Amino acid sequence: MAVIWYQEQSSNEQIPGGILLIICLGCQSKQDILSIEISSVSKHIETFAAVDCGEFNDYFKDEILKQKFDEKILIDRFMNMLNKLEKDTTGRIPDPRSQVLIKYRSMTDTICADQFSLKYKNAFLNMSVEMDSVLWNLIDSTKN
Numbered sequence: 001m002a003v004i005w006y007q008e009q010s011s012n013e014q015i016p017g018g019i020l021l022i023i024c025l026g027c028q029s030k031q032d033i034l035s036i037e038i039s040s041v042s043k044h045i046e047t048f049a050a051v052d053c054g055e056f057n058d059y060f061k062d063e064i065l066k067q068k069f070d071e072k073i074l075i076d077r078f079m080n081m082l083n084k085l086e087k088d089t090t091g092r093i094p095d096p097r098s099q100v101l102i103k104y105r106s107m108t109d110t111i112c113a114d115q116f117s118l119k120y121k122n123a124f125l126n127m128s129v130e131m132d133s134v135l136w137n138l139i140d141s142t143k144n
Contacts (some may be wrong), residue, residue: 031104035070036078040098040136043115050095053112053119057099078134085125088117092124098135 039056041063051059069075079102100111111120113135118125 031106033075033079033102033104035068035103036075037066037068037101037103038098038135039064039066039100041065043097043136045097047095050093053094053096053099053110056096056112060097081128081131081134082111082120082125085118085128085131088124088126090117092117094119094124100135 041060045060045063047059057064094112094114094117096112096114098111098113100113102109102111109121111118113119113127113131115132116127118127118131
């Protein structure tokens with residue numbers, strides 16, 4: 001955000017006061033997240049070809065396990081974890097085994113992840129141990 005103070009002057013007199021302009025460059029209105037829904041399958045499922053993020057639900061429809069949360073403290077923890085992930089510079093595109101829907105009132109963001117990386121808002125990020133645990137804990141808990 002940039003704040004610009006502008007004072008107009010005429011040739012004969014100085015005008016008291018001025019105009020305060022607030023310019024918001026790259027700002028987004030902060031919308032509250034309503035819920036986060038995680039859909040996952042086993043990280044170890046092998047496929048004949050890479051699965052596109054948009055085909056995740058159709059491709060794995062019989063294997064998907066879902067968990068959804070709408071508690072603010074859990075949403076904040078998830079988003080903090082997500083925002084701490086480092087960029088993946090390898091150029092690797094995830095072959096998703098997990099899909100996350102971040103639901104706002106007027107839009108939904110989608111994350112697609114495999115065990116090594118994830119794609120969020122057209123950025124590729126390295127998977128962390130903590131994020132891996134969150135995305136696949138439901139799958140791992142059903143094995144016991």
